[in-house]
Amino acid sequence: MRCSLTKVLVGSLLLLTVYLLGRSDLLLTQPGESASELTWPLAKSEGASASWVDGGNYLPLNVSYRLLAGVPAIKQRFLTIGLASVKRKKGSYLLPTLASLFSQSSSKERASMVVVVLLAEFDPVWRGVTLDEIRAAHPSELDKGQLLVIHVPPQFYPPLTALKRNYNDAPERVSFRSKQNVDYSFLMHYSSSQATYYLQLEDDVISAQSFLSTIHKSILERQAVHWALLEFSSLGYIGKLYKAADLPLLARFLFLFYQEMPCDWLLTHFRELLVQKEQILIKPSLFQHIGAFSSFKGNANPLKDMSFEKDVYSNPVADVYSDISVYKDHVPRLAWEAGEGYFWGRTPELGSYLTVVLRAPAVVTSVRVVTGFEGKDVLLFAVVELGQNVETTVRGEKSCKDFRPLGIMNNGMFEKKALEMEFGSSTSCLRLRVTGKHKDWIAIMKIRVTVKTDLHTSLVNGS
The missing domain is CATH 2.60.120.260 (Galactose-binding domain-like)
Incomplete structure (x- = not known):
């Protein structure tokens, strides 16, 4: 990991900035007349009374979402799984990722979760082709509200070029990771009212059998423990579990500091701001990285989680x-x-x-x-x-x-x-x-x- 700022100082400054800027009401930009464009007034999750955002006074995040496919559920579910996907120069892993999530879950597990896919690519041709593939592969999950596909138009994004070159990164890499932060911000903001918990994945992973039951068991085992983040993979931004009540603040945190550093660095700071000093990494890992090439320039990316166990079971106590x-x-x-x-x-x-x-x-x-x-x-x-x-x-x-x-x-x-x-x-x-x-x-x-x-x-x- 590259040199990071002093944790205590940075954490204090970030918290102070979020607090000072977080004194106005949540506003969602009103959508246009397009029938496919929806604005979601996001209700606070159950259990939000213990959250920093309980008062509803937090930094405005002006964004409209286009619901491309799926039927939002009326009742809140147990788990939202969030994925952001963009066009890759070498192949796509989104469909295998979705197939693994659903095939490794029982019918009851699928009924307790919703997968939200943000098609974060601005190329409409790619979005259209990908959307058709998702519809063909998962008609049942879309109809049952177990899979939602959304998009945020480019006009709602902040500047993505001519950004600060922290850590002496190349300009194109700064733009890539900064947009990724905004993608995650929008994805989390949308997902905050869908379920009680939120799991962040990338679009190039496979899942362990009955991963949802294992997550459920891990939460039950930590009822007496304060936690802001449970990690079910040691890699990147894969398998990170949050309480949905914290998502509005996390979404604004990522948006506010989107050009400062990569998302996994920001999220370490956020975890510490929520007074969880130590990492809680649960093994064996429930998710394995399968992408041979990254979404940034198609570079080789052979990372593997050595503690992944595909056939992991959630043994009873x-x-x-x-x-x-x-x-x-x-x-x-x-x-x-x-x-x-x-x-x-x-x-x-x-x-x-x-x-x-x-x-x-x-x-x-x-x-x-x-x-x-x-x-x-x-x-x-x-x-x-x-x-x-x-x-x-x-x-x-x-x-x-x-x-x-x-x-x-x-x-x-x-x-x-x-x-x-x-x-x-x-x-x-x-x-x-x-x-x-x-x-x-x-x-x-x-x-x-x-x-x-x-x-x-x-x-x-x-x-």
Whole structure:
């Protein structure tokens, strides 16, 4: 990262400037007579009472939006996903990005989110072609209000040329990153009333399976923690989650300082202004960069997030026990928790176990177990079981009184889906029980479970 300004001084100056300029009412420029051009009087999100913008006195942002496709929802949803897309010299990744977002989400998850795409390109031919492609690929999502496509005409943009050359950037790069800041500002401003939370992505990513459920779980786990920004990717401006109540201020912050520095630098300052000093980066990452070439001059851009896990699952909260001797800090719970950790134990005996005890019983719909690395330390002989009726063992651990087998490990792997068809009642335990002699240590890399939940009701109720 290039040399940055002194954080405390810059943060104080930015906050003072926003406050001094933020004493007038929100005004939206009235649109022309075109039927496709809409002005959105954005209502404050639920829960905005804790936000800086609660009083409604913030810097005016004069902008009209053209709704190109989609039907805005009447009720606020759980999550808005924002993308800004422009014409690239080498290919386009927008359609694969949209396809991944929807295909990696269940029908209930899709009903709890809305994807807002800002076509931020001024070339009308490109916009027309791209819009036709989106309509052809996602007619259902557009009709259901799960996908909205918008555009802001160029007359609402501030000057984008002859700008200050901070950091000695080339003029064309300054123009590019400055416009990007304005694009994000307009996108966030529009999105602030669509849902309770807002996720910023770029237009060249793929998503992990059930990413929305993982985000929901991460929010629940941090209810007692003050946060302004949760990060679900370590790359650029990908996978950044905000509370929608903070978006009006963030949109104006980006607009006000659009030519000063790149967006990810500004957003670090904004996070600190909202009194979150430390980064909260959640692993494994839920989004992976797939663009081989950047939108700026088509330069090669092979960045990859090494902690991305496409098949990540949002395991329910649980306690994990095992009688297998642990090697160093590779404790049993690491096999259950999201992240790069794993359980590494010394050679197990016949009857050794690893037991997961759910803190709330649930109907398990799928189980996946992965053991060993590079063909070594594989759990070869074990049965996978589901249990009910929690009890305390003689070792002082929690376990279940009654277990039913799901199946056996196959070359260190186990996977079974649609379990609710066979085991329809709630489960409290998942157990791996060793059934044969092993010569080597074992490494349980991942235990991934999905459970049946009324996700839509849960998200709508804000739980």
